[in-house]
Amino acid sequence: MTDFLTALCLAMVIEGVVYALFPAGMQRLMGQIQSLPPTFLRVFGLVAATAGVAGAWLIRSSALIVP
Secondary structure, eight states: OHHHHHHHHHHHHHHHHHHHHOHHHHHHHHHHHHTSOHHHHHHHHHHHHHHHHHHHHHHHHOSSSOO
């Protein structure tokens, strides 16, 4: 549970830094996202979630990374 909360906090840091450094760019991006069809957003979200789970699994199960 500690790892999950740490990952959640790091995601918040990364997102916060992006909004702090590029506020106008994020506003433009949000406008562009609104014009995308919901099906595309759903598929993109599923692909991103799958890639995240696969990446976390690879990192956790890899013998190359010393704990």
